Amino acid sequence: MIISKTPLRISFAGGGTDLPSFYKNNNYGAVFSTSIDKYIYVIIKKHCELYPEKIRLNYSDTEQVHSIDEINNPIMRECLKFLNIDENLYISTVADAPGSSGLGSSSTFCVGLLNALYAFRGENVSRGKLAEEAAHIEINILKRPMGKQDHYAAVFGGLNYIKFNEDETSVIMPLAVQNKFTDSVFSNILTFWTGIERNSEDILKEQDTNNIDNYLLLHKIREQALELYNLANQGDLSNEKFGRILHDGWMMKCELASNISNSFISKAYDVALSNGAFGGKISGAGGGGFLNLIVQRENKQNVITAMEQLGLTFFPINIDTEGTSVTKIY
Secondary structure, X not given: OEEEEEEEEEEEEXXXXXXXXXXXXXXXXXXXXXXXXXXXXXXXXXXXXXXXXXXXXXXXXXXXXXXXXXXXXXXXXXXXXXXXXXXXXEEEEEEOOOOOOOOOHHHHHHHHHHHHHHHHOOOOOOHHHHHHHHHHXXXXXXOOOOOOHHHHHHHHOOEXXXXXXXXXXXXXXXXXXXXXXXXXXXXXXXEEXXXXXXXXXHHHHHXXXXXXXXXXXXXXXXXXXXXXXXXXXXXXXXXXXXXXXXXXXXXXXXOOOXXXXXXXXXXXXXXXXXOOEEEEEEOOOOOOXXXXXXXXXXXXXXXXXXXXXXXXXXXXXXXXXXXXXXXXXX
Protein backbone atom coordinates (compact mmCIF):
# COMPACT_ATOMS: atom_id res chain seq x y z
CA MET A 1 0.00 0.00 0.00
CA ILE A 2 1.28 3.44 -0.96
CA ILE A 3 0.21 6.57 0.94
CA SER A 4 1.22 10.03 -0.24
CA LYS A 5 0.83 13.15 1.90
CA THR A 6 0.83 16.45 0.01
CA PRO A 7 0.32 19.96 1.46
CA LEU A 8 -2.17 22.59 0.44
CA ARG A 9 -0.92 26.16 0.03
CA ILE A 10 -1.56 29.86 0.56
CA SER A 11 -0.27 32.34 -2.00
CA PHE A 12 0.62 35.78 -0.65
CA ALA A 13 1.58 37.63 -3.83
CA GLY A 14 2.02 37.20 -7.57
CA GLY A 15 -1.10 35.13 -8.27
CA GLY A 16 -2.13 35.40 -11.91
CA THR A 17 1.41 35.95 -13.21
CA ASP A 18 1.99 32.17 -13.12
CA LEU A 19 -0.53 31.69 -15.95
CA PRO A 20 1.14 30.89 -19.29
CA SER A 21 -0.80 33.73 -20.93
CA PHE A 22 1.21 36.13 -18.76
CA TYR A 23 4.68 34.68 -18.23
CA LYS A 24 5.12 33.61 -21.85
CA ASN A 25 4.51 37.17 -23.02
CA ASN A 26 6.14 39.14 -20.18
CA ASN A 27 9.52 37.42 -19.66
CA TYR A 28 8.46 35.70 -16.44
CA GLY A 29 5.87 35.37 -13.70
CA ALA A 30 6.57 35.08 -9.98
CA VAL A 31 4.77 34.26 -6.73
CA PHE A 32 5.54 34.35 -3.03
CA SER A 33 3.70 31.50 -1.33
CA THR A 34 3.77 28.89 1.41
CA SER A 35 2.60 25.34 1.85
CA ILE A 36 0.55 24.76 5.01
CA ASP A 37 0.00 21.92 7.47
CA LYS A 38 -3.25 20.82 5.83
CA TYR A 39 -2.92 17.88 3.47
CA ILE A 40 -4.44 15.64 0.84
CA TYR A 41 -3.66 11.95 1.31
CA VAL A 42 -3.76 9.50 -1.58
CA ILE A 43 -3.89 5.76 -0.88
CA ILE A 44 -3.06 3.26 -3.63
CA LYS A 45 -3.03 -0.53 -3.48
CA LYS A 46 -3.35 -3.44 -5.86
CA HIS A 47 -7.05 -4.24 -6.20
CA CYS A 48 -8.06 -7.83 -5.59
CA GLU A 49 -8.84 -9.57 -8.87
CA LEU A 50 -11.86 -11.31 -7.31
CA TYR A 51 -13.82 -8.07 -7.44
CA PRO A 52 -15.93 -7.59 -10.57
CA GLU A 53 -14.41 -4.18 -11.38
CA LYS A 54 -10.80 -3.64 -12.42
CA ILE A 55 -10.43 -0.19 -10.82
CA ARG A 56 -12.16 1.15 -7.72
CA LEU A 57 -11.87 4.85 -6.86
CA ASN A 58 -13.03 6.54 -3.66
CA TYR A 59 -12.95 10.34 -3.39
CA SER A 60 -15.96 12.69 -3.05
CA ASP A 61 -17.57 10.18 -5.39
CA THR A 62 -17.11 6.43 -5.89
CA GLU A 63 -16.26 4.81 -9.20
CA GLN A 64 -16.04 1.14 -10.10
CA VAL A 65 -14.84 0.77 -13.70
CA HIS A 66 -13.30 -1.80 -16.02
CA SER A 67 -10.88 0.48 -17.89
CA ILE A 68 -9.02 3.76 -17.51
CA ASP A 69 -11.07 5.38 -20.28
CA GLU A 70 -14.23 4.86 -18.22
CA ILE A 71 -12.92 6.94 -15.28
CA ASN A 72 -14.89 10.15 -14.76
CA ASN A 73 -12.38 11.86 -12.48
CA PRO A 74 -10.17 13.72 -14.98
CA ILE A 75 -7.01 13.89 -12.86
CA MET A 76 -7.14 10.20 -11.94
CA ARG A 77 -7.80 9.21 -15.53
CA GLU A 78 -5.03 11.33 -17.06
CA CYS A 79 -2.41 10.51 -14.41
CA LEU A 80 -2.92 6.79 -15.03
CA LYS A 81 -2.70 7.35 -18.77
CA PHE A 82 0.37 9.56 -18.44
CA LEU A 83 2.30 6.89 -16.52
CA ASN A 84 0.91 4.02 -18.63
CA ILE A 85 -0.42 2.19 -15.57
CA ASP A 86 -3.04 -0.38 -16.53
CA GLU A 87 -3.40 -2.67 -13.51
CA ASN A 88 -6.09 -3.65 -11.05
CA LEU A 89 -6.03 -0.66 -8.68
CA TYR A 90 -7.76 0.70 -5.61
CA ILE A 91 -7.26 4.47 -5.13
CA SER A 92 -8.73 6.52 -2.28
CA THR A 93 -8.28 10.10 -1.07
CA VAL A 94 -8.69 11.97 2.22
CA ALA A 95 -8.45 15.76 2.55
CA ASP A 96 -7.98 18.13 5.50
CA ALA A 97 -9.99 20.92 3.84
CA PRO A 98 -12.86 21.22 1.35
CA GLY A 99 -12.14 21.23 -2.36
CA SER A 100 -12.79 24.31 -4.52
CA SER A 101 -11.71 26.48 -1.61
CA GLY A 102 -8.66 28.34 -2.93
CA LEU A 103 -5.94 26.24 -1.29
CA GLY A 104 -4.78 24.64 -4.53
CA SER A 105 -6.54 21.33 -3.86
CA SER A 106 -6.74 20.06 -7.45
CA SER A 107 -3.02 20.61 -8.00
CA THR A 108 -2.18 19.15 -4.60
CA PHE A 109 -4.21 16.08 -5.49
CA CYS A 110 -2.54 15.79 -8.90
CA VAL A 111 0.94 16.02 -7.33
CA GLY A 112 0.08 13.54 -4.57
CA LEU A 113 -1.46 11.05 -7.01
CA LEU A 114 1.52 11.22 -9.40
CA ASN A 115 3.95 10.82 -6.52
CA ALA A 116 2.06 7.79 -5.21
CA LEU A 117 1.81 6.23 -8.68
CA TYR A 118 5.56 6.59 -9.23
CA ALA A 119 6.12 4.87 -5.87
CA PHE A 120 3.66 2.15 -6.86
CA ARG A 121 5.82 1.52 -9.94
CA GLY A 122 8.91 1.47 -7.72
CA GLU A 123 10.40 4.58 -9.33
CA ASN A 124 12.01 7.66 -7.84
CA VAL A 125 11.20 11.01 -9.43
CA SER A 126 12.83 14.40 -8.88
CA ARG A 127 10.76 17.15 -7.32
CA GLY A 128 11.21 19.42 -10.31
CA LYS A 129 9.99 16.73 -12.71
CA LEU A 130 7.02 15.94 -10.48
CA ALA A 131 5.93 19.59 -10.37
CA GLU A 132 6.29 20.04 -14.14
CA GLU A 133 4.44 16.83 -14.97
CA ALA A 134 1.55 17.66 -12.65
CA ALA A 135 1.30 21.13 -14.20
CA HIS A 136 1.47 19.63 -17.69
CA ILE A 137 -1.43 17.27 -16.94
CA GLU A 138 -3.70 20.04 -15.66
CA ILE A 139 -2.70 22.86 -18.03
CA ASN A 140 -1.85 21.10 -21.30
CA ILE A 141 -3.76 17.83 -21.20
CA LEU A 142 -6.88 18.90 -19.30
CA LYS A 143 -6.73 22.43 -20.77
CA ARG A 144 -7.51 24.11 -17.46
CA PRO A 145 -7.05 27.91 -17.32
CA MET A 146 -4.61 27.87 -14.44
CA GLY A 147 -1.03 28.57 -13.46
CA LYS A 148 1.86 26.45 -12.17
CA GLN A 149 2.38 27.86 -8.69
CA ASP A 150 0.18 25.35 -6.85
CA HIS A 151 2.07 22.36 -8.21
CA TYR A 152 5.43 23.77 -7.09
CA ALA A 153 4.15 24.71 -3.63
CA ALA A 154 2.73 21.22 -3.16
CA VAL A 155 5.91 19.49 -4.32
CA PHE A 156 8.58 21.53 -2.53
CA GLY A 157 6.88 22.76 0.64
CA GLY A 158 8.02 25.73 2.71
CA LEU A 159 7.86 29.46 2.08
CA ASN A 160 9.26 30.31 -1.36
CA TYR A 161 9.69 32.84 -4.12
CA ILE A 162 8.95 30.92 -7.32
CA LYS A 163 9.78 32.28 -10.76
CA PHE A 164 8.20 30.98 -13.98
CA ASN A 165 10.24 31.84 -17.07
CA GLU A 166 8.92 32.31 -20.58
CA ASP A 167 10.94 29.30 -21.79
CA GLU A 168 8.95 27.09 -19.34
CA THR A 169 11.83 26.71 -16.89
CA SER A 170 11.11 27.47 -13.24
CA VAL A 171 13.26 28.62 -10.33
CA ILE A 172 12.32 28.06 -6.70
CA MET A 173 14.03 30.23 -4.07
CA PRO A 174 13.35 29.23 -0.44
CA LEU A 175 13.39 31.96 2.15
CA ALA A 176 16.86 32.13 3.71
CA VAL A 177 15.61 33.25 7.14
CA GLN A 178 12.59 31.00 7.04
CA ASN A 179 12.45 29.99 10.71
CA LYS A 180 12.54 33.50 12.13
CA PHE A 181 10.15 34.96 9.59
CA THR A 182 7.68 32.08 9.51
CA ASP A 183 7.38 32.08 13.30
CA SER A 184 6.36 35.73 13.09
CA VAL A 185 4.01 35.29 10.13
CA PHE A 186 2.19 32.22 11.33
CA SER A 187 1.70 33.60 14.82
CA ASN A 188 -0.06 36.62 13.33
CA ILE A 189 -2.00 35.19 10.41
CA LEU A 190 -5.66 34.31 10.87
CA THR A 191 -7.41 32.15 8.29
CA PHE A 192 -11.21 31.87 8.04
CA TRP A 193 -13.41 29.55 6.02
CA THR A 194 -16.09 31.59 4.25
CA GLY A 195 -18.23 28.53 3.64
CA ILE A 196 -18.27 29.28 -0.08
CA GLU A 197 -17.04 26.59 -2.46
CA ARG A 198 -16.62 27.86 -6.00
CA ASN A 199 -15.36 26.74 -9.39
CA SER A 200 -12.03 28.50 -9.83
CA GLU A 201 -11.99 27.68 -13.55
CA ASP A 202 -14.77 30.19 -14.27
CA ILE A 203 -12.85 32.96 -12.49
CA LEU A 204 -9.49 32.01 -14.00
CA LYS A 205 -10.96 31.74 -17.49
CA GLU A 206 -12.10 35.36 -17.35
CA GLN A 207 -8.81 36.44 -15.79
CA ASP A 208 -6.86 34.54 -18.44
CA THR A 209 -8.86 36.27 -21.17
CA ASN A 210 -8.21 39.65 -19.56
CA ASN A 211 -4.47 39.13 -19.06
CA ILE A 212 -3.46 41.08 -22.17
CA ASP A 213 -5.43 44.12 -21.02
CA ASN A 214 -4.32 43.68 -17.39
CA TYR A 215 -0.60 43.30 -18.07
CA LEU A 216 0.40 46.57 -16.33
CA LEU A 217 -1.54 45.58 -13.23
CA LEU A 218 -0.04 42.10 -13.32
CA HIS A 219 3.47 43.59 -13.53
CA LYS A 220 2.78 45.35 -10.21
CA ILE A 221 1.39 42.15 -8.73
CA ARG A 222 4.52 40.30 -9.87
CA GLU A 223 6.74 42.97 -8.30
CA GLN A 224 4.97 42.45 -4.96
CA ALA A 225 6.17 38.84 -4.84
CA LEU A 226 9.81 39.89 -5.13
CA GLU A 227 9.29 42.78 -2.71
CA LEU A 228 7.93 40.43 -0.04
CA TYR A 229 10.73 37.94 -0.61
CA ASN A 230 13.44 40.61 -0.36
CA LEU A 231 11.94 42.27 2.72
CA ALA A 232 11.58 38.91 4.46
CA ASN A 233 15.18 37.92 3.62
CA GLN A 234 16.42 41.25 4.95
CA GLY A 235 14.46 40.84 8.18
CA ASP A 236 12.58 44.03 7.39
CA LEU A 237 9.03 42.72 6.97
CA SER A 238 6.93 43.76 9.95
CA ASN A 239 3.40 42.46 10.36
CA GLU A 240 2.03 45.89 9.53
CA LYS A 241 4.11 46.17 6.36
CA PHE A 242 3.21 42.60 5.37
CA GLY A 243 -0.49 43.28 5.90
CA ARG A 244 -0.40 46.52 3.90
CA ILE A 245 1.29 44.83 0.95
CA LEU A 246 -1.30 42.05 1.00
CA HIS A 247 -4.04 44.68 1.12
CA ASP A 248 -2.64 46.49 -1.91
CA GLY A 249 -2.34 43.18 -3.74
CA TRP A 250 -5.93 42.24 -2.92
CA MET A 251 -7.19 45.57 -4.23
CA MET A 252 -5.30 45.01 -7.49
CA LYS A 253 -6.42 41.39 -7.75
CA CYS A 254 -10.07 42.43 -7.52
CA GLU A 255 -9.60 44.37 -10.76
CA LEU A 256 -8.48 41.31 -12.75
CA ALA A 257 -11.93 39.71 -13.11
CA SER A 258 -15.52 40.54 -12.20
CA ASN A 259 -16.17 37.69 -9.76
CA ILE A 260 -12.99 37.63 -7.65
CA SER A 261 -14.84 39.27 -4.77
CA ASN A 262 -18.51 39.64 -3.81
CA SER A 263 -20.60 41.59 -1.31
CA PHE A 264 -20.13 39.01 1.47
CA ILE A 265 -16.36 38.82 1.08
CA SER A 266 -16.05 42.60 0.84
CA LYS A 267 -18.12 43.07 4.00
CA ALA A 268 -16.11 40.48 5.93
CA TYR A 269 -12.84 42.06 4.83
CA ASP A 270 -13.97 45.58 5.80
CA VAL A 271 -15.12 44.31 9.21
CA ALA A 272 -11.73 42.63 9.73
CA LEU A 273 -9.90 45.88 8.95
CA SER A 274 -12.14 47.84 11.31
CA ASN A 275 -11.31 45.35 14.09
CA GLY A 276 -7.55 45.66 13.75
CA ALA A 277 -6.40 43.57 10.76
CA PHE A 278 -3.58 45.17 8.78
CA GLY A 279 -4.67 43.55 5.54
CA GLY A 280 -5.19 40.24 3.82
CA LYS A 281 -6.63 38.45 0.82
CA ILE A 282 -8.81 35.59 -0.31
CA SER A 283 -6.87 32.44 -1.16
CA GLY A 284 -6.67 31.25 -4.73
CA ALA A 285 -8.71 32.62 -7.60
CA GLY A 286 -11.23 34.33 -5.32
CA GLY A 287 -15.02 34.21 -5.16
CA GLY A 288 -15.02 32.27 -1.87
CA GLY A 289 -12.78 29.84 -0.05
CA PHE A 290 -10.51 31.07 2.76
CA LEU A 291 -9.92 34.64 3.92
CA ASN A 292 -6.37 35.21 5.21
CA LEU A 293 -5.66 38.17 7.47
CA ILE A 294 -2.51 39.60 9.07
CA VAL A 295 -3.41 40.67 12.61
CA GLN A 296 -1.32 41.93 15.50
CA ARG A 297 -1.48 39.68 18.55
CA GLU A 298 -3.52 42.10 20.69
CA ASN A 299 -6.25 42.35 18.03
CA LYS A 300 -6.56 38.66 17.15
CA GLN A 301 -9.49 37.86 19.43
CA ASN A 302 -11.42 40.92 18.27
CA VAL A 303 -11.03 39.83 14.65
CA ILE A 304 -11.93 36.20 15.40
CA THR A 305 -15.09 37.27 17.24
CA ALA A 306 -16.11 39.66 14.48
CA MET A 307 -15.58 37.07 11.75
CA GLU A 308 -17.47 34.37 13.63
CA GLN A 309 -20.40 36.75 14.09
CA LEU A 310 -20.53 37.02 10.31
CA GLY A 311 -20.59 33.24 9.97
CA LEU A 312 -16.95 32.60 9.05
CA THR A 313 -15.09 29.73 10.74
CA PHE A 314 -11.61 30.15 12.19
CA PHE A 315 -9.19 27.67 10.58
CA PRO A 316 -5.81 27.49 12.38
CA ILE A 317 -2.85 26.84 10.09
CA ASN A 318 0.92 26.53 10.29
CA ILE A 319 3.71 26.04 7.78
CA ASP A 320 4.59 22.76 6.11
CA THR A 321 8.28 22.42 5.28
CA GLU A 322 8.44 18.96 3.69
CA GLY A 323 6.29 19.14 0.59
CA THR A 324 4.90 15.95 -0.88
CA SER A 325 6.06 12.66 0.64
CA VAL A 326 5.33 8.95 0.28
CA THR A 327 5.05 6.11 2.76
CA LYS A 328 5.01 2.45 1.75
CA ILE A 329 3.20 -0.06 3.93
CA TYR A 330 3.92 -3.73 3.27
